[in-house]
Amino acid sequence: MYTVKYFVRRIAMYVLTLFVALAINFILPRLIPGNPIEAKMVQLFRQGVNLGGKEFVEKYSQLFNLDQPMHMQFLLYINNLLHGNLGLSITYFPSKVEEMIMTAIPWTIGLLAVAVIISYSVGLILGALMGWTQRKEKPSKWANVFFSLFMFLSQTPYYILGIMLVYLLTYLLPLFPYGGGVDLALIPGNIEYIISILKHATLPALSIVLVQLGGWALEARGLMVSVLGEDYLFLAKAKGLRERNIFRRYALKNMILPSITDLAIALGTITSGSIITEIVFSYPGIGSLMYNAVRELDYPLIQGVTLVVIFGVTTAALLIDLLYPLLDPRVGEK
Amino acid sequence: MLKSLSSTRDLLSSILRGLKVIRQERKIFVGLCIIAGIYLVSQLVSLISPYHPMTMGNVAPNLPPSWKHPLGTDPMGRDILTQLFFGTVLSMQIGFMAGVIAFASSLTLAMIGGYYGGYGDSIINVFTEVFLTIPSLAVLILVAAVVGKVEVPIMSVILAIFSWAWACKVFRSQMLSLKERGFVKLAKLSGESGIGIIAKEIIPSMLPFLGIWFAFIVSSAMMAEAGLELIGLGPQHRVSLGIILNWCMHFNAFTRGLVNWWLPPCIILITLFVSLFIISMGLDEIGNPRLKGRR
Numbered sequence: 001m002y003t004v005k006y007f008v009r010r011i012a013m014y015v016l017t018l019f020v021a022l023a024i025n026f027i028l029p030r031l032i033p034g035n036p037i038e039a040k041m042v043q044l045f046r047q048g049v050n051l052g053g054k055e056f057v058e059k060y061s062q063l064f065n066l067d068q069p070m071h072m073q074f075l076l077y078i079n080n081l082l083h084g085n086l087g088l089s090i091t092y093f094p095s096k097v098e099e100m101i102m103t104a105i106p107w108t109i110g111l112l113a114v115a116v117i118i119s120y121s122v123g124l125i126l127g128a129l130m131g132w133t134q135r136k137e138k139p140s141k142w143a144n145v146f147f148s149l150f151m152f153l154s155q156t157p158y159y160i161l162g163i164m165l166v167y168l169l170t171y172l173l174p175l176f177p178y179g180g181g182v183d184l185a186l187i188p189g190n191i192e193y194i195i196s197i198l199k200h201a202t203l204p205a206l207s208i209v210l211v212q213l214g215g216w217a218l219e220a221r222g223l224m225v226s227v228l229g230e231d232y233l234f235l236a237k238a239k240g241l242r243e244r245n246i247f248r249r250y251a252l253k254n255m256i257l258p259s260i261t262d263l264a265i266a267l268g269t270i271t272s273g274s275i276i277t278e279i280v281f282s283y284p285g286i287g288s289l290m291y292n293a294v295r296e297l298d299y300p301l302i303q304g305v306t307l308v309v310i311f312g313v314t315t316a317a318l319l320i321d322l323l324y325p326l327l328d329p330r331v332g333e334k
Numbered sequence: 335m336l337k338s339l340s341s342t343r344d345l346l347s348s349i350l351r352g353l354k355v356i357r358q359e360r361k362i363f364v365g366l367c368i369i370a371g372i373y374l375v376s377q378l379v380s381l382i383s384p385y386h387p388m389t390m391g392n393v394a395p396n397l398p399p400s401w402k403h404p405l406g407t408d409p410m411g412r413d414i415l416t417q418l419f420f421g422t423v424l425s426m427q428i429g430f431m432a433g434v435i436a437f438a439s440s441l442t443l444a445m446i447g448g449y450y451g452g453y454g455d456s457i458i459n460v461f462t463e464v465f466l467t468i469p470s471l472a473v474l475i476l477v478a479a480v481v482g483k484v485e486v487p488i489m490s491v492i493l494a495i496f497s498w499a500w501a502c503k504v505f506r507s508q509m510l511s512l513k514e515r516g517f518v519k520l521a522k523l524s525g526e527s528g529i530g531i532i533a534k535e536i537i538p539s540m541l542p543f544l545g546i547w548f549a550f551i552v553s554s555a556m557m558a559e560a561g562l563e564l565i566g567l568g569p570q571h572r573v574s575l576g577i578i579l580n581w582c583m584h585f586n587a588f589t590r591g592l593v594n595w596w597l598p599p600c601i602i603l604i605t606l607f608v609s610l611f612i613i614s615m616g617l618d619e620i621g622n623p624r625l626k627g628r629r
Contacts, residue, residue: 017464020468021468021473024468025476028476028480031480151611154611155553155604155610155611156604156607157557157607159560159564159579160603160604163579163588164600166588167589167591167593167596170589171590171591172591178589275471275475276471276565279565290472290475294475294479294565294566294567295566302475302476306472309469309472310469310472313468
């Protein structure tokens with residue numbers, strides 16, 4: 001169990017991190033000279049879109065309290081956030097930013113959660129087997145081949161692997177659809193709709209799974225090699241247990257625990273982990289929302305998305321740090 | 335006089351020893367050669383290239399690969415091979431610059447904070463933790479979007495701001511453990527100043543370790559750089575590998591199967607990342623000689 005001091009310290013860090021993130025999020029868009037809303041209006045006007053000109057700017061400036069002094073703006077900003085009010089999108093006026101985020105977030109979380117769990121379990125087993133072969137004097141050739149393959153994969157950025165998969169599986173061998181999250185012509189609810197969702201998610205998920213697989217496998221291999229010299233494995237062998245049982249019951253069990261923290265961290269970064277992958281596949285999640293917001297200079301939307309991502313990641317990190325000492329009593333004692 | 339002569343000789347001999355180690359460690363040698371080779375070739379070719387990477391309409395657009403244009407031309411009438419060489423140079427420069435800035439600042443903060451302790455150290459520590467938790471890519475996108483048309487040095491600084499934290503945390507903890515070792519205490523007793531101990535005793539004893547982290551920082555800065563450029567953020571009016579990929583995405587090069595266009599930048603990026611990784615593996619073996627047989 002951890003002490004009160006650890007608990008208080010961790011919570012204080014959490015609040016401070018959120019505050020810094022909020023401040024960055026608040027200050028950055030205000031560093032641009034001029035009124036961002038006016039600038040956007042001018043840009044839209046040139047494209048032939050007229051949202052109402054001056055009144056709109058005034059109404060909007062009032063909505064975001066841009067006519068107030070800076071410190072008041074910051075306090076009002078925080079007050080709005082506490083009420084779950086992220087403002088209105090400029091490009092998709094008058095959609096609420098929080099509603100746009102709520103429609104995007106299930107896509108991202110669904111994609112990432114499945115991808116992370118698949119890559120973790122498969123990577124762990126493959127890496128553990130690779131490490132297991134190292135106990136012999138002459139490790140098999142296959143272990144080396146896989147080692148190089150995983151090294152290559154772990155050093156490949158998601159987006160590049162995504163690009164290659166798009167080329168291979170939508171152009172050369174058109175098995176999967178490209179772009180979007182589901183075939184929009186289908187009616188939600190029936191089995192066809194679900195199949196379409198799965199088909200659209202396969203390629204982005206695969207690109208994430210393959211890259212993470214490399215990282216997990218290398219880590220698991222390292223952990224397995226580090227338990228190979230332990231006495232309990234020697235004892236198990238001396239007792240005459242079968243290799244397979246030693247692997248499963250003694251080696252595997254002992255190497256898994258340290259990797260669980262990393263799994264938790266990977267799950268924690270779920271909202272931010274696939275931004276670029278989503279953009280490459282134009283998948284309708286948080287990443288694509290952010291991309292469109294950046295392209296359209298839709299500052300309330302950019303700020304909203306950044307905020308949600310930061311909030312998700314910091315909160316997940318907090319939960320991991322508070323829960324892990326319960327799993328492993330050695331942590332948090334000092 | 336005599337003292338300075340002997341210390342120069344010491345320095346020379348330690349550099350020679352370092353070079354010998356690098357030549358003996360095949361991984362470091364191979365990795366460095368690949369990276370240097372890619373950079374030198376790109377730099378040289380971009381100096382003598384007959385085409386300009388950005389000026390549109392110099393050559394006919396959408397040409398397939400030919401002798402005149404080995405990788406063809408893009409829809410805006412530019413030679414793709416020329417872009418590739420210019421882009422490689424710029425991408426490596428930005429990544430390397432960002433790496434140097436992040437590495438130098440994290441090392442300075444960690445060494446001074448870790449050695450002297452006190453309030454300064456607490457503040458550094460808190461900031462490290464904050465930057466570790468904030469998802470850097472999301473904030474990078476926000477920063478790049480706000481800054482708009484970034485120049486190359488600013489791009490490097492932005493990338494550096496979001497890549498120093500991990501290294502700083504690791505360096506600091508290393509410092510805290512080294513501080514208690516005998517050789518550091520001995521140096522302190524012999525009247526060496528704090529900065530002197532850091533520069534002469536502590537940093538030399540963690541050189542391979544520092545090298546690993548330098549490679550790691552450069553690699554992650556380049557990965558973030560290419561990612562930002564892929565989605566259209568970053569330097570404008572210049573060409574880099576990520577920007578080439580951004581154009582490919584814009585013109586649907588992947589789904590149209592224009593392999594001559596999108597594949598070469600991908601291959602160069604992956605080669606650079608893998609080389610940096612191989613170098614850090616080699617450095618790891620110098621640091622922990624036990625690993626050598628294992629791999």
